[in-house]
Amino acid sequence: MYGNFAGRDASRGLAKNSFDADMVQPLDLPIDELKDLTGDEVKALNEWAQFFHYKYIHIGFLVNQNL
Structure with missing residues (x-):
């Protein structure tokens, strides 16, 4: 069920309750x-x-490389 989110920012999917x-x-x-x-x-x-x-446990942050 969560496989689409592996290694990705899942924020939009979680906000919209969509996997x-x-x-x-x-x-x-x-x-x-x-x-x-x-x-x-x-x-x-x-x-x-x-x-x-x-x-x-919190392990890191997402960083936009284009900044």
């Missing part, structure tokens, strides 16, 4: 800025972040 492959940004493109998310989607993403914060 579809088109919910992840291709690796050769910049990090998805998520500017078009609705308020409810931002809330859902924050809830996922809180869930993962308590379940997993």
Whole structure:
């Protein structure tokens, strides 16, 4: 179920509660800025972040190489 997110930024898929492959940004493109998310989607993403914060150890950051 989570296989599409492996090694990728899963933010859009988590915000939209979708595990579809088109919910992840291709690796050769910049990090998805998520500017078009609705308020409810931002809330859902924050809830996922809180869930993962308590379940997993933080190991790094996503960095946009184009900056």
